[in-house]
Every structure is written in C-alpha cells, then in structure tokens.
Amino acid sequence: MDMTRDTRPAGPPDRSHAAARVALVLGLVALGLWTLHGFLPALAWGAILALALWPLYARFVRRVPPGRHNVVGPALFTLGVALVVLVPLALVAVQAAREAREVLQFWREIEQSGWPVPEIVNRLPFGAEAVAAWWRDTLAHPAGASEWLHHLDNGALVGVGRSVGTQVAHRAMLFGFTLLTLFFLFRDGPALAAQGLTACRRLFGPRGERVARQMAASVHGTVDGLVLVGLGEGVLLGLVYVVAGVPHPVLLGALTAFAAMIPFAAPVAFGIAALLVALKGSLVAAGAVVAAGLLVTFLADHLVRPALIGGAAGLPFLWVLLGILGGVESFGLLGLFLGPAVMAALVLLWRDYTQEEPAPAPALVDGHGGALSRSG
Incomplete structure (x- = not known):
C-alpha cells in the first residue's frame, strides 16, 4: 500500500469549508449585534465622542501622563465630559421647573379671573376686531376660560408625563453606558485604532x-x-x-x-x-x-x-x-x-x-531591443 498518497480533499471541499467559515462569522456577528442592539446607540455615541475629543484628550494626557494601569487620565477626562454635559442640563432643568411653576400659577389665574385680551391683538394689521371679540367671548371671562381649558384631556397630560419620565430614565441609562464606553476608548484608544485600521486593510x-x-x-x-x-x-x-x-x-x-x-x-x-x-x-x-x-x-x-x-x-x-x-x-x-x-x-x-487608472510608463529598451526598466 502506498502510504505517501495524498488523502486531503480536493478543491470543492475547501470552498465549502471557506463558505462555512464565512457563514459562521456572519452568524456570530449577527448574534452579537442582536445581543447588543439595546446598547448600540451608547457604543456609537461613545465612539463619536472619542473621535471628536481625541485631540483634546491627547493634550490632556501630555500633562497628566498615564500611570501603570492607564486609569487616572481616562477617568478624569471622562468625568470632565460628564460634567460639561450634566451641569448645563441641570441648570436648564432647574430653570424649567421654575417656569413650570409659573405656568401652573398662570393657568390657575386664568381659570379664576380669565385671560385679558393681550395688547398685541389690538395691534394686528388686520382682523384685530374679530380676534379681540372672540377672545373676550372665549377667554376673557373665567367661565369661558375654564370651559376652554377643560377641553384638555387630563388623562392625556398624565400619560405625557409618564412618557417623559420613562424617556428621561432611558436617556440617563444610555448616557451612563456612553460614559463607560468613552472611558475604555480613551484608555485603549491607540490599540483599538491600530486594530481597526488593520481590519479595514484586510x-x-x-x-x-x-x-x-x-x-x-x-x-x-x-x-x-x-x-x-x-x-x-x-x-x-x-x-x-x-x-x-x-x-x-x-x-x-x-x-x-x-x-x-x-x-x-x-x-x-x-x-x-x-x-x-x-x-x-x-x-x-x-x-x-x-x-x-x-x-x-x-x-x-x-x-x-x-x-x-x-x-x-x-x-x-x-x-x-x-x-x-x-x-x-x-x-x-x-x-x-x-x-x-x-x-x-x-x-x-x-x-x-x-478615477482613471494612470497609463503604464513606457519601457526603456537597449540597443538590442531588450527592456531595461520602466521610468518613474
């Protein structure tokens, strides 16, 4: 018996193995995306913030050299990003809460004493009398204003409030995972960038x-x-x-x-x-x-x-x-x-x-008709 005979499968099985590997990779990628689909926005926001802030982070790291575990610099910079985002939002939220109290107070005053015709109505270039008359009949006295305001569905307002609360909680969780992603991108940014470029080339x-x-x-x-x-x-x-x-x-x-x-x-x-x-x-x-x-x-x-x-x-x-x-x-x-x-x-x-491909450079030939080299 010839023991040196090649028993490896021929070409078609190799192609089937390659197709199986591609299918396995695509299946794993699809499974990973499905598993992480709820966190993909946070990952995307973290990547965008890391790309946008990387020049500033590089300057920051020059002043705060990374330690043995490269944790302090990324943590401090991520904390700074969080404060830059959260402090203005907190100020706006406080101001909005004050405005909400004023709006509620204004609402109660309208229900109790009506809403007088604003001065701007009398200055309209046309239709001022009709608008002013409708306003006096509808909103200027307490009964009309209260009846008009009660057309608003209180149940709908409660539903809107619950929806807003749910969205705020969801956005807060998303922002937390964004900051976590940003920290790891700052910490491992150069290695991840090199790996990404290598993957793109391959x-x-x-x-x-x-x-x-x-x-x-x-x-x-x-x-x-x-x-x-x-x-x-x-x-x-x-x-x-x-x-x-x-x-x-x-x-x-x-x-x-x-x-x-x-x-x-x-x-x-x-x-x-x-x-x-x-x-x-x-x-x-x-x-x-x-x-x-x-x-x-x-x-x-x-x-x-x-x-x-x-x-x-x-x-x-x-x-x-x-x-x-x-x-x-x-x-x-x-x-x-x-x-x-x-x-x-x-x-x-x-x-x-x-883009048109550049024309090949003409070959240089010697006296015997042989090609020596190509220019450029």
Missing part, C-alpha cells in the same frame, strides 16, 4: 484604511460644524434676546443652541422668542429678533458649516446637507454624525472607482 484592501480615516475626519468636521456652530448661534441670539427684552433669555438661548445643531431648526427657537416679545406688545423688538435670527442662521448654514464639515470630509455642501438630514430621519440625533460619515465614505469610494 477586509477592503488598501482603500479600507483611507475610508476609515475619511469617516473619522468627517466626524471631526461634523462636530465642529454642528455642535460648536450651534453653541455659537445660541450665544449670539441669547445676547439678542437680552437686548430685545425676551423673557427668560438664558433658557431660550439654550433652546436655540440645541435647535441650531440641526440645520434649519433654529428658526423654530427664535420664532418662539419673537412671539413671546410680540405678546408683550413690542412688535419692533420681535421684528429685530427675527431679523437677527435669520442673519445668524443664514451665515452659519451657508458659510461656516459647509466650510467646516465639507472641508474636513471632502464633501460638497449638497451631500453634507443630505447626509445630515437623512441621518436624522433614519437614526435620530445620532444621525447628525453618522450621516455625513457614511456620505464621506461613499463619495470617497465613488471617486476612487471612477
């Missing part, structure tokens, strides 16, 4: 690393273009609210800053501020608030944001806008950052695919 070839770097650059640009520009809009319009006499300018400025992070959402915030000023009877101040809001948002949305986001991600403004709006529609607030990153990767792949 899965997608030389272009994989370029795509990963382009997506990271788009996250940096999106954070600068949305968060920082939105905060700047909130500060500028908050000052306008103070000058124009808008009630509660700090709270409305914070609302404007949050709304300004979403393209074309800021007009809702400064429109509310203008309406509150108009209800006080100052139409000129309301017009000034609207004019300042339109000017600030026009400059931010058409000049500053395209330069920051498009310049960092290498995207035209149209794809930046579509990425942001489409991302918000598909993924919610997280899509503000995921959308431009996906668009940046797709545009980069499209450019690489449609």
Whole structure:
C-alpha cells in the first residue's frame, strides 16, 4: 500500500469549508449585534465622542501622563465630559421647573379671573376686531376660560408625563453606558485604532484604511460644524434676546443652541422668542429678533458649516446637507454624525472607482531591443 498518497480533499471541499467559515462569522456577528442592539446607540455615541475629543484628550494626557494601569487620565477626562454635559442640563432643568411653576400659577389665574385680551391683538394689521371679540367671548371671562381649558384631556397630560419620565430614565441609562464606553476608548484608544485600521486593510484592501480615516475626519468636521456652530448661534441670539427684552433669555438661548445643531431648526427657537416679545406688545423688538435670527442662521448654514464639515470630509455642501438630514430621519440625533460619515465614505469610494487608472510608463529598451526598466 502506498502510504505517501495524498488523502486531503480536493478543491470543492475547501470552498465549502471557506463558505462555512464565512457563514459562521456572519452568524456570530449577527448574534452579537442582536445581543447588543439595546446598547448600540451608547457604543456609537461613545465612539463619536472619542473621535471628536481625541485631540483634546491627547493634550490632556501630555500633562497628566498615564500611570501603570492607564486609569487616572481616562477617568478624569471622562468625568470632565460628564460634567460639561450634566451641569448645563441641570441648570436648564432647574430653570424649567421654575417656569413650570409659573405656568401652573398662570393657568390657575386664568381659570379664576380669565385671560385679558393681550395688547398685541389690538395691534394686528388686520382682523384685530374679530380676534379681540372672540377672545373676550372665549377667554376673557373665567367661565369661558375654564370651559376652554377643560377641553384638555387630563388623562392625556398624565400619560405625557409618564412618557417623559420613562424617556428621561432611558436617556440617563444610555448616557451612563456612553460614559463607560468613552472611558475604555480613551484608555485603549491607540490599540483599538491600530486594530481597526488593520481590519479595514484586510477586509477592503488598501482603500479600507483611507475610508476609515475619511469617516473619522468627517466626524471631526461634523462636530465642529454642528455642535460648536450651534453653541455659537445660541450665544449670539441669547445676547439678542437680552437686548430685545425676551423673557427668560438664558433658557431660550439654550433652546436655540440645541435647535441650531440641526440645520434649519433654529428658526423654530427664535420664532418662539419673537412671539413671546410680540405678546408683550413690542412688535419692533420681535421684528429685530427675527431679523437677527435669520442673519445668524443664514451665515452659519451657508458659510461656516459647509466650510467646516465639507472641508474636513471632502464633501460638497449638497451631500453634507443630505447626509445630515437623512441621518436624522433614519437614526435620530445620532444621525447628525453618522450621516455625513457614511456620505464621506461613499463619495470617497465613488471617486476612487471612477478615477482613471494612470497609463503604464513606457519601457526603456537597449540597443538590442531588450527592456531595461520602466521610468518613474
């Protein structure tokens, strides 16, 4: 008997083994995503914050060198991020609680004595008499105001309150896991980045690393273009609210800053501020608030944001806008950052695919017709 005969299976079994390995890997990945689906938003937020804050963290680590276990630096920086987020939210919550008490007090006064016709109604350019007459018949006396207010469903209000409480608890848990993810990303960031680039090269070839770097650059640009520009809009319009006499300018400025992070959402915030000023009877101040809001948002949305986001991600403004709006529609607030990153990767792949291959350099031949080398 020939003991040296090769008994290994031929080609088809090898292909079946490779297909089985691919199926096993895909199955495990799908199972892992299904297991972690409730925590994927926290992981995504942690990755986005780590990418956006990594330059600041690198400077911080230079001043606070990592210890033996590299725990102090990531813990302190993560704590700083938590305070930056939680302190403004706490201030807004306290102010909102005060406003809620004032609203309830105002509600009780309306039920007891009615709601007088506001001065702004008498200054309407048209329909002032009709609106004032309806107001006097409906809201100006206690019986009419109480009847109108009781049309609101108390059960629905209780349901809304419970829903808000549930959402707050869910968001708090999500934020806690985001901070936990952020800590580990800060601690193991360089190793994870190297592993990610290696995986991209093995899965997608030389272009994989370029795509990963382009997506990271788009996250940096999106954070600068949305968060920082939105905060700047909130500060500028908050000052306008103070000058124009808008009630509660700090709270409305914070609302404007949050709304300004979403393209074309800021007009809702400064429109509310203008309406509150108009209800006080100052139409000129309301017009000034609207004019300042339109000017600030026009400059931010058409000049500053395209330069920051498009310049960092290498995207035209149209794809930046579509990425942001489409991302918000598909993924919610997280899509503000995921959308431009996906668009940046797709545009980069499209450019690489449609770029013409350079022509081969002509060969240099010797006197006998043999090729010596190629130039360049």
